[in-house]
Amino acid sequence: MQVYSHSRLSSFENCPRQFRYRYVERLPVDTESIEAFVGKRVHEVIERLNRFVERGLVPSLGRVIERFRALWSEQFQLERVRIVRSEVSSEEYRGMGERCLTNHYRRHYPFDGDESLGIEQRVVFPLDADGRYRVQGVVDRVVRARDGAIEIHDYKTGRFVPTQQRLDRDRQLALYQIGVQASHQASSVRLVWHYLLRDHVRVSTRTAAQLDTLRADTIELIDRIESESEFAPRPSALCSWCEFRDICPGAAGAPAARERAPVAARATARPAAIGPVARAAPASRAVALQLRLL
Numbered sequence: 202m203q204v205y206s207h208s209r210l211s212s213f214e215n216c217p218r219q220f221r222y223r224y225v226e227r228l229p230v231d232t233e234s235i236e237a238f239v240g241k242r243v244h245e246v247i248e249r250l251n252r253f254v255e256r257g258l259v260p261s262l263g264r265v266i267e268r269f270r271a272l273w274s275e276q277f278q279l280e281r282v283r284i285v286r287s288e289v290s291s292e293e294y295r296g297m298g299e300r301c302l303t304n305h306y307r308r309h310y311p312f313d314g315d316e317s318l319g320i321e322q323r324v325v326f327p328l329d330a331d332g333r334y335r336v337q338g339v340v341d342r343v344v345r346a347r348d349g350a351i352e353i354h355d356y357k358t359g360r361f362v363p364t365q366q367r368l369d370r371d372r373q374l375a376l377y378q379i380g381v382q383a384s385h386q387a388s389s390v391r392l393v394w395h396y397l398l399r400d401h402v403r404v405s406t407r408t409a410a411q412l413d414t415l416r417a418d419t420i421e422l423i424d425r426i427e428s429e430s431e432f433a434p435r436p437s438a439l440c441s442w443c444e445f446r447d448i449c450p451g452a453a454g455a456p457a458a459r460e461r462a463p464v465a466a467r468a469t470a471r472p473a474a475i476g477p478v479a480r481a482a483p484a485s486r487a488v489a490l491q492l493r494l495l
């Protein structure tokens with residue numbers, strides 16, 4: 202039985218042909234966009250930072266950036282990372298990744314405002330009573346806030362920050378809420394997006410009735426996907442970032458790329474709180490762990 206993810210559902214909604222290439226034909230892809238590359242490296246470093254904090258340690262901002270640079274130079278290969286916006290260099294993209302991490306660090310330092318219940322937590326859950334429609338996802342961080350609420354956190358590295366109205370209709374974190382509620386008891390749940398490059402945090406909530414509607418809408422979408430046979434191309438500005446544009450007949454009719462990718466934004470001036478800090482661990486052990494892990 203197929204288990205659906207938010208990205209699988211979105212792929213179908215954005216372009217059925219892309220969905221077919223990716224999930225039906227499973228065409229091999231050996232490149233990725235620079236935006237995806239930056240996003241993955243930033244997520245890896247934040248995951249590591251969150252795991253440190255879980256153990257009572259807070260590495261310095263310098264160590265965090267050093268780790269990002271190390272991952273970048275280990276994994277960046279010019280021949281397999283696609284840069285659509287050729288006027289932006291890979292060095293500038295690396296700088297954006299560093300800005301994401303710096304903004305995040307300075308906003309949340311010393312990382313003692315809440316408690317992690319899960320980091321990169323996988324959730325798999327049914328949408329219906331029979332378990333015929335199943336969804337899975339990986340939550341960047343599940344949090345117990347100081348007021349007892351559960352929060353579902355998501356890190357974004359793009360420049361675009363959606364409106365509150367759009368976030369109030371967002372499917373991804375609301376789906377995760379259905380999964381997280383199955384394993385964590387909470388009187389209230391908040392959905393929290395961290396727009397790292399712009400240094401914005403956005404919050405939304407869902408009622409039980411809204412989650413029921415989401416379940417029904419998602420089941421309907423899965424039914425549509427499973428009855429689809431044509432998988433017609435749907436050309437758009439996003440074709441410039443599509444990994445199948447070289448083989449897709451629809452790519453020729455796509456409009457020119459718009460500025461969808463992250464671009465440099467001015468870093469928010471915030472007092473730096475840089476330097477090794479250990480919490481709930483002896484100082485010598487904290488320093489040793491910092492040196493080893495970041």
Ligand code: SF4
Nearest residue numbers: 216219440443449451
């Ligand atoms: S190139 Fe455009 S139309 Fe073709 S699969 Fe990709 S997104 Fe769809």
